[in-house]
Amino acid sequence: MQMSLSVSGISHEREERRGALLEERAAIARELHDELGALLTAAKLDSDWIERKLPEETRALVAHRLARLRQSLASGIALKRRITNDLRPALLFDLGLIEALRVLAGEFNQGDELVLNLDLPENETQFAEDVALSVFRIVQEALTNIRKYAHAKQVDITLQIQAGVIDLTIKDDGVGFDTAQLKLGRHGLAGIKHRVFAHGGKLTIQSSASGTTLHAEVPLLPAT
Ligand SMILES: Nc1ncnc2c1ncn2[C@@H]1O[C@H](COP(=O)(O)OP(=O)(O)OP(=O)(O)O)[C@@H](O)[C@H]1O
Ligand SMILES: [Mg+2]
CATH class of the missing domain: 1.10.287 (Helix Hairpins)
Incomplete structure (x- = not known):
């Protein structure tokens, strides 16, 4: 005891x-x-x-x-x-992905009315370093885009781990955009796509005038 x-x-x-x-x-x-x-x-x-x-x-x-x-x-x-x-x-890498996401969210939440809600696993999980870095970068870029373009009031991020797959959803209630009309020379969403596919994962981005939802599934282990 x-x-x-x-x-x-x-x-x-x-x-x-x-x-x-x-x-x-x-x-x-x-x-x-x-x-x-x-x-x-x-x-x-x-x-x-x-x-x-x-x-x-x-x-x-x-x-x-x-x-x-x-x-x-x-x-x-x-x-x-x-x-x-x-x-x-x-x-x-020192803190682990889950804790690092909490810190990122804490930084994002400082100061204005835009509120970010986080729904993360209770416990830290051992992620492969490249997977952790990719997920962190995806969240970073999505949040940057939301700050720059969405005019949102609320952002909800959910990360779950199910059957060896990280299931990540980033949802905002902003103005949305036409996903079929991506401008040339932009790197953010292309980078997200590249990262998800590099890990053998899946990505969908849905957007309408009531907001944008990015959903990524990233395997914990590399595809063989
Ligand atoms: N959450 C969002 N809400 C509204 N519009 C968005 C959102 N995310 C992206 N967009 C739109 O999609 C476009 C492409 O985003 P992307 O991140 O690929 O490029 P960027 O942010 O313009 O430039 P970069 O990321 O290369 O600095 C943006 O210019 C913006 O018009
Ligand atoms: Mg961007």
Whole structure:
């Protein structure tokens, strides 16, 4: 009795530490994305402006350095993107998919009227790393799209595991879109499709004026 009490105490403490670590990394990723991203973008816009405003004679004098400055800024922006993208998966593998989704939802739910409801399995499950990363990325992109386009009031995410298959539904009550008219050069939904199919899964996206539902079934184990 004593023993089991202290054991559960320790694991609770460990969970709390892991949760704190996850939140700290997510905060760094956010800070890098928002603060550093904004600074670098502002610097890049300023360098564009300077180039436009320079008189012809002076421009030739500084052209080489200016080109190098813009190249450095572009590299800085690319590096920032790489670091923010790397921080999140590291977190995902530390904490597990279910916990990482909870953190993602917590971030999404901050601040405005748009409410995200999560229905996840109680316990963490061992997912293959590539499966966990794909599911996490799918949810991330779907939520980004909902923020950008849906004008939704409510989002419901359900994840269940049945007979070795992850069953994921992401439903919003927003304005919807015409799924037959996907614009060229967009990567989000194409990326989702690619990820689901790469794991031998199934994907349906239904959309109408009352909202959009994305449903994915992803096998826990690779298809043989
Ligand atoms: N939940 C949603 N509600 C309303 N419209 C959506 C939703 N999800 C996607 N869309 C529409 O589908 C289009 C394609 O989405 P997709 O994620 O493929 O590209 P994108 O978000 O425009 O660009 P990218 O993801 O490459 O940055 C969007 O431009 C938007 O018009
Ligand atoms: Mg998108």
